[in-house]
Amino acid sequence: MLAAGCVLWRRSPRAGEVEIALVHRPKYDDWSHPKGKLKRGEEPLRGALREVLEETGYACAPGPPLPTAHYLANDRPKLVHYWAAEATDGQFVPNPEVDRLLWLPPDAARLRLTHERDRELVDAFRDVLHTA
Numbered sequence: 001m002l003a004a005g006c007v008l009w010r011r012s013p014r015a016g017e018v019e020i021a022l023v024h025r026p027k028y029d030d031w032s033h034p035k036g037k038l039k040r041g042e043e044p045l046r047g048a049l050r051e052v053l054e055e056t057g058y059a060c061a062p063g064p065p066l067p068t069a070h071y072l073a074n075d076r077p078k079l080v081h082y083w084a085a086e087a088t089d090g091q092f093v094p095n096p097e098v099d100r101l102l103w104l105p106p107d108a109a110r111l112r113l114t115h116e117r118d119r120e121l122v123d124a125f126r127d128v129l130h131t132a
Contacts, residue, residue, distance in 0.1 A: 004048035005035020006085035007125040020109040024100035030114035044081040058090030064128040
C-alpha cells in the first residue's frame, strides 16, 4: 500500500517557536502525523498535501523530503513518503477520521506520538530544519 504525509509545522503564534501538528485518529486511538493512502496514479507529494488538508484543514508549503516509512499494516507492506511542510493557512474542523489536532513543540510532540516510526520523523524533521 502506498501512502504519503507530512510533518506539518508552524511558528507558535505566542513565542515564535516551532510547533508540530499531531492528529488523533479515533479509529485507531493514536496520535500521528497527517497521512493517508494515495489515489491511483497520484504523485506522492500531491497526495501528501491533499491528505494534510483533508485531515487538518491546513494548506501547507512543502519543504524537504523526510525518510520514507516501511512497515506492515494489517499484515500488508505499507510505504509512506513524508515531507516537512509549513502550515500556511487553514483551520481544523473535527471529522470522523481525525477528531483532534494538537500543535506541540518537537519534544512534546515526540512524547505524544504513539508509534516509534513517527518519533523518528520528528528527529529527521529537526535535522533538516536545524531546529532544537
